[in-house]
Amino acid sequence: MHLDQWALSRAALDLSGATSAAHAVRSIAEYLPSADTAVVVVHGFRDGLWPDSPTAALLDAATADRPVVALSGDLHSGWFNTAALRRFSLAPHPSGLLTETEFMPIMNDVQRVDPAVLDRRVDAAVRAAAARGVVGVTDFEIADNRAVWARRIAAGTDLLRVRCGIWPRWLDQAITDGVGTGDAVPGTRGLATVGPMKVIVDGSLGTRTAYCHAPYPGGGNGVLSVPPRELVGLMSRATRHGLECAIHAIGDQACEHVLDAFATTGAHGSVEHAQLVAEKDFRRFAELGVIASVQPAHVHDDADLAERYWAGRTGRSFPYGSLLSSGTRLALGSDAPVAPLDPWLTLAAAVDRTLPDGRVWHREHEIPWEVALAASTGGRARVTNGDLADLVVLDTDELPTTGACLASMPVWGTMLGGRWTYEPAA
Known part of the structure; x- marks a missing residue:
């Protein structure tokens, strides 16, 4: 996930x-009077099925000289008005x-806020994550994550375990x-x-840039984005x-190239997303010991895009x-934002491929509840004596295993290393 971007x-x-x-522009126009930043940044547009195209001219008509940038829901594109392009x-x-x-190198600049505000x-x-039972994340924010989290934890943001992703820019320092x-x-x-170490080698389905x-x-x-020889070197x-x-x-x-690179280098780790995989490559994940790190809730947003x-x-x-x-070993996550x-939305989408409109989409790719749970907990499927006390206490007498019930799972309390990080009011 990308914690800064999720927070913003x-x-x-x-x-x-x-x-x-046009619908997005109307929403932005209604929002502008309440926005108090020099550059107005909005989030989450998904234009893959839109009947019209997002253009600077369309934004200009509603925003005039105020810089406005809309970030796509998949974080692979940005829609700028002319004032923002100049900015x-x-x-x-x-x-x-x-x-x-052309977008990725400036994404952090677009979203830059005062560090104290961001923290x-x-x-x-x-x-909020602790209140939903989250005890740890892998943060792939494009930043010096080790330094960022040392500062934040020292300042009291200490309710999660954080694996700090290392981007190539910070590889030498590591x-x-x-x-x-x-x-x-x-x-x-x-x-x-x-x-x-995190590397992005292709785009996304929503932006029609997945390779x-x-x-x-x-x-x-x-x-x-990263040719095979360069990827092997990294x-x-x-x-x-x-x-x-x-x-x-x-x-x-892209998946084929990445699996080839794992085979060449003997590296350990994961393919992040693996949304479209060639039949011949399914077995290669297991043969190479490569984890498929996937985000089941993306199915809800991307099923119709995939059909098109x-x-x-x-x-x-x-x-x-x-x-x-x-x-193949699976690891489940969100890639928030x-x-x-x-995690309950993730689990629900993993075990039940029913879309929000009621259609069932490729039920053959639903996975058993026990597998989904283990893939969401770093492989821990049960609590045993001597375990680290990272625990979630649910406010239910019976653990549901159906999608709808999982998505609305009531969390009573969350514990990290024996310390309550979310505890309901008495």
């Missing part, structure tokens, strides 16, 4: 319900819709410091540990210095059943 999105206008660019030295731009390599919002998001995946971050009382073998209906196979270096690798791959050709843009291939998209039957930081 909780306080911003949510465009996920917009059904067209970030991007003008002129043909459309105002920036994707992938307060993160603290609030962490408290190597210089001699740290490897699993090492404790000094000064955090063991709450923060070094996570894996696929077959072309998209409008042409093109997506975007390969993974080899990380592996030599004790870091696991977490590699973002959504399209089937991956037509004829949806039987191997979000293919948790096929991965599981091949012997792409989906809410709520």
Whole structure:
């Protein structure tokens, strides 16, 4: 997940319900008078099924000279008005819709807020997560996460365990410091540990940039952000210095390249997302010992997109059943803010492929409750004597295993290392 972005999105206008660019612009226009920042940043638009296109001109008509940026729900594109393009030295731009390599380098600048404000919002998001039973996250924020979390935990934001993702920009520093995946971050009382190196090799389904073998209906196979040779170099270096690798791959050709890199380097770690996988590659996950780190709640947002843009291939998209039957280890998460930081929504979507409109989508990829639970708890499926007391106490007499009941699971209390992090009022 991306904790800073999740925290910021909780306080911003949510465009996920917009059904067209015009609808989104109307929502932004209504929101503007209440926005108090120099650059207005809103979140969550999903334009893959819109009948019209998001353009700077359309935003300009409602926002005038006030800089406005809308971030897509998958975080792979940003929709800028002309004032925002000028603000970030991007003008002129043909459309105002920036994707992938033209957007990613400036995403942090677009969302920049005072560090004290950001830390307060993160603290609030962490408290809300604890109230839903979350005891730990892997933070893939594009930042020096070890330093960030040492500061936050020292300041009292200490209700979660955090695995600190290492992006290539900070790989040299991690190597210089001699740290490897699993090492404790000094000064955090063991709450923060070094996570894996994170690399994004392709785009997303929502932005139509996931790198696929077959072309998209409008042409093109997506975007390969990191070529195979460069990826092998990064993974080899990380592996030599004790870091696991977490590699973002959504399209089937991207997944193939990433599995090839794991085979070449002998690296340990995960493919993040694995939303479209070639039939021949299911078994390779298990053979290589590569974890499929997946986000079941994304199915609710992406099923219709997959039907349009991956037509004829949806039987191997979000293919948790096929991965599981091949012997692959699954790890479940949210990738918040792409989906809410709520493990019960994740579990519900993993065991029940019923979409919000009642349709059942590829039931063959539902996974058993016991498997989903273990994949959401780092492999721990039960509590035994001597375990670390990271516990969730549920306000129910019987543990439901159906999707609807899981999604609304009542959490009575959450404990981290024997310390209550969420305790209801007496």
